[in-house]
Amino acid sequence: MANMAQQPADHPAGQPREQWSTRTGFLLAAIGSAVGLGNIWRFPAVAYENGGGAFLVPYLIALLTAGIPLLIMEYTIGRRYRTSPPAALRQMARPAEVLGWWQVAICFVIATYYAVIIAWAVRYVGFAADQAWGDDPEGFLFGTFLEAADEPGFVSGYVSGVVWPLIAVWIVVLVILAFGIRRGIEKANKLFIPLLVVFFGALVIRAVTLDGAAQGLNALFSPDWSELSNGSVWVAAYGQIFFSLSIGFGIMVTYASYLRRRADLTGSALVAGFANSSFEILAGIGVFAALGFTAQSAGVPVDEVATAGLGLAFVAFPTIISEMWAGGLFGVVFFVSLVIAGLSSLISIVQVVVSAVQDRTGMHRIPAVFGVGGAVAIVSILLFPTDEGVYFLDASDHFINQYGIALAALVGVVVVAWVLRKLPELQRDADATSAVRLGHWWRICLGLITPLVLGWMMIDSLRKEFDENYAGYSTDFLLAVGWSVAIGALLVGVVLSLIPWKAAGGGLIDLDMETAEEYESHHHKDDPGGKEDR
Structure with missing residues (x-):
């Protein structure tokens, strides 16, 4: 039993599981995961459409009652079981393993198209230098650059201008992952996050000095307090917090599995949550200051130029760049x-x-990175740099977000809080090593507020889905590229959970909770002061 009890700290072939070298390294990686494309092009539009400055009230309440509590829960599960989501959930209860593999399948899908957007941005770095889009950024994006078909259908050609930067993106990602947690992911984020702060800070400073910036900022932050009585505004706030923090699909469980045993979980969640939200607000300032400049130049209200998503990044901003002095920079x-x-x-x-x-x-x-990561890359390269790629991306993103991430998170929190009743145990784990202790509010948030809000989000989303087809696409196309992707991810999770597990390096996966707790006791007896975490 003593040998078995040591297995949770072991990885393949008995090798010690990797760990973050410092708490800062973990925090930068967690913040890097949370701060993504959606922070820049989603938050400003959501805030603008839902009460402007008044939106910050439900937004901050959502952060404190759903975002940070969910972060703490995922950090605690990851550190407690020191393994990936399927194995961690299996140790909590074997049927729960389905949820873990569902999350893995969701990540597979998201990775395939997320890389393509990065590849577009890589090309646009060069396009921005000489403003290659000319007088028609929208026509340049969908026609000249993406060579998009007139309507969704069958793939009829590949776009070489997207293929090569996409291959380059995947090479960079796989090489970083191959170096591991400390030498790869941690070092990369120690470079990426400071660079992002410097670059985006410079962008915001330039944006707020533009003529018309005040007009844009007034449009964003002028509060419409009457909107606080609108239930959809509160749902939008919880939805934004939820989608922006990388919670619900296994990332934070995975990252926390590489934490040291005495890591401060609650404090880390507070830092990561507020850092992410601070960047979102900074992004809102930069984006709307720039949109204000465009509105004043065109002599129109800000609402006529305000947009979100791909339209903001690859159409609205090129338009702004073309009108600015030194816009290329x-x-x-x-x-x-x-x-x-x-x-x-x-x-x-x-x-x-x-x-x-x-x-x-x-x-x-290394075999796992280039085998599994390579498979994700191949699917990405085969499907998305095509004349139909932008339609595949749009539909897949919508359905995997709404009926993959959000639904998996709802099921996950219900299973942990209501079915398995694990919140008291997880709270004791978090409190044992955290500077900020959790009170009853944490269990109330996860046991009541978060499931109710996520449940209402799901009902509201389904109602809209059945009222009219997303983005006006045909039902056949949405069934083939949207619903099938979301449902397929769940089915893949079920199938993978039914395959018998073989012991990897000595039986990690088949440990039950009693064995895991014995490991905790054994570990702390050997290291009572938590020296390994200092």
């Missing part, structure tokens, strides 16, 4: 920021898949 900084934010998030998404396969099969890191 502004554009280069903007698109380099997108590349950095995207890479740090993509690395974390692929790591979930790699870690799960390592724990499942006992593979060493």
